Amino acid sequence: xxxxxxxxxxxxxxxxxxxxxxxxxxxxxxxxxxxxxxxxxxxxxxxxxxxxxxxxxxxxxxxxxxxxxxxxxxxxxxxxxxxxxxxxxxxxxxxxxxxxxxxxxxxxxxxxxxxxxxxxxxxxxxxxxxxxxxxxxxxxxxxxxxxxxxxxxxxxxxxxxxxxxxxxxxxxxxxxxxxxxxxxxxxxxxxxxxxxxxxxxxxxxxxxxxxxxxxxxxxxxxxxxxxxxxxxxxxxxxxxxxxxxxxxxxxxxxxxxxxxxxxxxxxxxxxxxxxxxxxxxxxxxxxxxxxxxxxxxxxxxxxxxxxxxxxxxxxxxxxxxxxxxxxxxxxxxxxxxxxxxxxxxxxxxxxxxxxxxxxxxxxxxxxxxxxxxxxxxxxxxxxxxxxxxxxxxxxxxxxxxxxxxxxxxxxxxxxxxxxxxxxxxxxxxxxxxxxxxxxxxxxxxxxxxxxxxxxxxxxxxxxxxxxxxxxxxxxxxxxxxxxxxxxxxxxxxxxxxxxxxxxxxxxxxxxxxxxxxxxxxxxxxxxxxxxxxxxxxxxxxxxxxxxxxxxxxxxxxxxxxxxxxxxxxxxxxxxxxxxxxxxxxxxxxxxxxxxxxxxxxxxxxxxxxxxxxxxxxxxxxxxxxxxxxxxxxxxxxxxxxxx
Amino acid sequence: xxxxxxxxxxxxxxxxxxxxxxxxxxxxxxxxxxxxxxxxxxxxxxxxxxxxxxxxxxxxxxxxxxxxxxxxxxxxxxxxxxxxxxxxxxxxxxxxxxxxxxxxxxxxxxxxxxxxxxxxxxxxxxxxxxxxxxxxxxxxxxxxxxxxxxxxxxxxxxxx
Numbered sequence: 001x002x003x004x005x006x007x008x009x010x011x012x013x014x015x016x017x018x019x020x021x022x023x024x025x026x027x028x029x030x031x032x033x034x035x036x037x038x039x040x041x042x043x044x045x046x047x048x049x050x051x052x053x054x055x056x057x058x059x060x061x062x063x064x065x066x067x068x069x070x071x072x073x074x075x076x077x078x079x080x081x082x083x084x085x086x087x088x089x090x091x092x093x094x095x096x097x098x099x100x101x102x103x104x105x106x107x108x109x110x111x112x113x114x115x116x117x118x119x120x121x122x123x124x125x126x127x128x129x130x131x132x133x134x135x136x137x138x139x140x141x142x143x144x145x146x147x148x149x150x151x152x153x154x155x156x157x158x159x160x161x162x163x164x165x166x167x168x169x170x171x172x173x174x175x176x177x178x179x180x181x182x183x184x185x186x187x188x189x190x191x192x193x194x195x196x197x198x199x200x201x202x203x204x205x206x207x208x209x210x211x212x213x214x215x216x217x218x219x220x221x222x223x224x225x226x227x228x229x230x231x232x233x234x235x236x237x238x239x240x241x242x243x244x245x246x247x248x249x250x251x252x253x254x255x256x257x258x259x260x261x262x263x264x265x266x267x268x269x270x271x272x273x274x275x276x277x278x279x280x281x282x283x284x285x286x287x288x289x290x291x292x293x294x295x296x297x298x299x300x301x302x303x304x305x306x307x308x309x310x311x312x313x314x315x316x317x318x319x320x321x322x323x324x325x326x327x328x329x330x331x332x333x334x335x336x337x338x339x340x341x342x343x344x345x346x347x348x349x350x351x352x353x354x355x356x357x358x359x360x361x362x363x364x365x366x367x368x369x370x371x372x373x374x375x376x377x378x379x380x381x382x383x384x385x386x387x388x389x390x391x392x393x394x395x396x397x398x399x400x401x402x403x404x405x406x407x408x409x410x411x412x413x414x415x416x417x418x419x420x421x422x423x424x425x426x427x428x429x430x431x432x433x434x435x436x437x438x439x440x441x442x443x444x445x446x447x448x449x450x451x452x453x454x455x456x457x458x459x460x461x462x463x464x465x466x467x468x469x470x471x472x473x474x475x476x477x478x479x480x481x482x483x484x485x486x487x488x489x490x491x492x493x494x495x496x497x498x499x500x501x502x503x504x505x506x507x508x509x510x511x512x513x514x515x516x517x518x519x520x521x522x523x524x525x526x527x528x529x530x531x532x533x534x535x536x537x538x539x540x541x542x543x544x545x546x547x548x549x550x551x552x553x554x555x556x557x558x559x560x561x562x563x564x565x566x567x568x569x570x571x572x573x574x575x576x577x578x579x580x581x582x583x584x585x586x587x588x589x590x591x592x593x594x595x596x597x598x599x600x601x602x603x604x605x606x607x608x609x610x611x612x613x614x615x616x617x618x619x620x621x622x623x624x625x626x627x628x629x630x631x632x633x634x635x636x637x638x639x640x641x642x643x
Numbered sequence: 644x645x646x647x648x649x650x651x652x653x654x655x656x657x658x659x660x661x662x663x664x665x666x667x668x669x670x671x672x673x674x675x676x677x678x679x680x681x682x683x684x685x686x687x688x689x690x691x692x693x694x695x696x697x698x699x700x701x702x703x704x705x706x707x708x709x710x711x712x713x714x715x716x717x718x719x720x721x722x723x724x725x726x727x728x729x730x731x732x733x734x735x736x737x738x739x740x741x742x743x744x745x746x747x748x749x750x751x752x753x754x755x756x757x758x759x760x761x762x763x764x765x766x767x768x769x770x771x772x773x774x775x776x777x778x779x780x781x782x783x784x785x786x787x788x789x790x791x792x793x794x795x796x797x798x799x800x801x802x803x
Contacts, residue, residue: 106658106662106663108657108658108659108662108663108788111659111787111788111791113790156761160758241666242662242666246697352758352761352762353752353758353762353764354751354752355751355762387751387753388751388752388753390654390657391657392658423679423683423686426653426654427679427680427683427686427689428686428689429654429657430652430654430655430656430657430660430693431655431656431657431689431690431692431693432693433654433657433658434656434657434658434660434661434662434693434694435661435693436658437657437658437661437662438658438661438662438695441658441662442662505685508689509685509688509689509692512688512689512692512693513692518696521695521696522696583669585667585668585789587790588790589790
């Protein structure tokens, strides 16, 4: 399936390259109309190099483990590419648009549906350099994102080799060697396979893509723009799979209607504030806490009934009882060092074979150094922690904290064998990843991203309708997102680590029993639905072109009939339909292909030549296609949309 | 047939299961069959609490799990069954649980284990058990997340 994604990406790229190579006459294409009125930027070698380094950093450990939540996201990538190319506002706007289809993006347990980072860094570069509007960028970037998975899977395969190098170091009880093997070879490899393709793409991609588009018939280029308004529905619907449920459903529509009825003049920050207030009310009144079925008294009683089955030594060892005063104690510095090593290097050598296994061993190096002195003990400890391991690297830190406490007690003579430690690791890493991924990847990140994207692509000027073509980008969207997500993720990671160490198992059961996580998820669901609804109103664009003549007046179906009744009804319908199809297990990739083909077909001038100008923003002119880019045909401009 | 997914996964409940499979299948219950977890009060509680709110998790040992799975297979509710090892699935199959397809979703590497595909490794014993499942008429396939194309064991297992 990964190969299939990459194949589709490669096909999209190939079509563009072929089109570039074909003589314009064969396709009967137009004449550079694509570029009229747009500003092009030539990407210099040093700029391409900076962009390629940026993409490497997005996958690297060097940003305190936050790269995956920040630089990897197209919103943030767009901002930095914009800085490098000298137009951060437009870069942020393009990045924001490219990010929308990736709102439901999740990478769990070494799987990657598409490379959002590649789409963000390369997609923004191509679009910004070519002077494309964001809608066109969305479509092109999506193809690039599929192509980028090759880099991820190549790295996962080769990193397994370096895990064996770490094994060899462990055999020699070489603590520093294990640490080195976790980051150095994997990062050298990653740098090469990230830098080279992105550098070449950034340098030459814009020319290729421009040539290709110049040779395509104009209506197909319009089709790409139309697709740029339709593909975001897939990203929003993918994310809806997680939060558009139960009693939180109405909030999505509230968000959507808030945005459309105010013609987008309401700021996403205000929408989010309303969402927070509603989340509080929802938690207080709609769903009183705590009634989670998972914490029902029946289960608690059942659990209590079998308490005797737990091994006494094991239970005592992991409840965070302090080690004997005269034994070897870990210092706070050891704990912090270990936490920092993990936060930095958990994914430095991410491989199919061990996933975060070498990262775990690396994080344990300060602990092992403090606790064990004989080569035998050191070797055993290193080998114990080099095995397969994978969890969510923030909330999942509970596991590390607990394991460190166990190691400390073991070093002080407590009867804790390898099995006890392994069973805590292998028993906890899965459930903690389940909770952690739900929190960080499918709740916190998409909500904050939606907020950032809304600010970035919203009404910076306060007047323009925030469509893909009209808005001015606001770099603050990317900056606010980066700061917020970093604070939240680091806080979760630090708390889980320290509490896991201090209280071990009792912390895990306490936090799960308290229902705090459920409350956070429910509240976040309310907020997320409102923000997502508002975002759908901004970024999903469907414009019917055909006009009907009623009583001598030429009227557009959408502008004259549908939108006055329910503004944005078509876009809302598309989003809900996409969500429903995904629930019926239609593959997102199939939807992507169908929507893309549909957009291009819908741009064909079936009903006569029309005034098919790709950059015709004027409202009077109209193509004779089914869908129209930028606006419904024949509509007088809304007062607020006038420049 | 309401055993929507019977999955071998040495991490039992985690992100792929909770964030991907559960949603993709619309499953409403998770049944874990694992002797070690069933007999460890702490692990049992963690597993029970790790699924999203509203999705009940049951943890059974192999004997109890077989009875429960037969019962659930006949019922209407869509269920995901998770086990750590092929041996457990084989026991369930032999106890009469109707399993048409078993999904191999996570089997980590380790000493003496052979890599079959990406994150999937097997020991010689486990490979024998998987082959035995195939012989009993259960199709064995590797599918890590719902969007992956399932890969039949037969296409990876040259020694068969």
